[in-house]
Amino acid sequence: MTTPSPASDPDHGDVGHPGDENLPEEWVVRFGATVSSAYGEQTVVVDHRAVYDLLRALRDDPVTRYEQLIDLCGVDYGGEMPASGRHPDRFAVVYHLLSVSRNERLRVMVYLPEENPRVRSVIPIWACADWYEREAFDLFGILFEGHPDLRRLLTDYGFIGYPMRKDFPLSGHVEMRFDEEKGRVVYEPVSIEPRVTVPRVIRHESVE
Secondary structure (H helix, E strand, C coil): CCCCCHHHCCCCCEECCCCCCCCCHHHHHHHCCEEEEECCEEEEECCCCCHHHHHHHHHHCCCCCCCEEEEEEEEECCCCCCCCCCCCCCEEEEEEEEECCCCEEEEEEEEECCCCCEEECCCCCCCCHHHHHHHHHHHHCCEEECCCCCCCCCCCCCCCCCCCCCCCCCCCCEEEEEECCCCEEEEEECCCCCCCCCCCCCCCCCCC
16 A cells, blocks of 8 residues: 655545555445545545445455454534535544454545434444444434444433533533432532633733
8 A cells, every 4th residue: 555645635645546455446436435545544435325335345355354343433523524625514433444364454434414413333244333333322422223222331321412522511511419318319400600711811021
């Protein structure tokens, strides 16, 4: 694999050719994928309706053999277009794949709309995706269709909102405490008053 020149594209990479070894040429057309390269690694962007079939093919095909899903994460672009400017959708799910037999890595991305961010679960392909998908649901509110147990993973079950979204307030929506009378944890509105801090610039005037 050749390393592209970072200066050749605003994304610090080049749009890859369909014949690149990580993705067979016919697959680019078959799955409607876009391939780009940066710093010696490839990123494949595909529609959410085709990502499941693409990932399964990447695992099972003897040419690619991406046996492992080493990470899955959500992304919130905060309503801003990604650096490439090609996809205006707010959310994305990123799959990081590893071919142990070929010593190759591949990144697969799927963009999801703000109104209803959902994509098919890949647990039938890689069982390890279970908690990865729960984490992305918990922190970003991305739904994974077909997940057998899509519950919150890091926050409390009564938590309101998705803390990794860029519009989530720093103070949160509710606070919790133990109520002695009720003998249980209760949730209440946040008691912290929002405060806008303005940086103060101190200039030392020179004395002549």
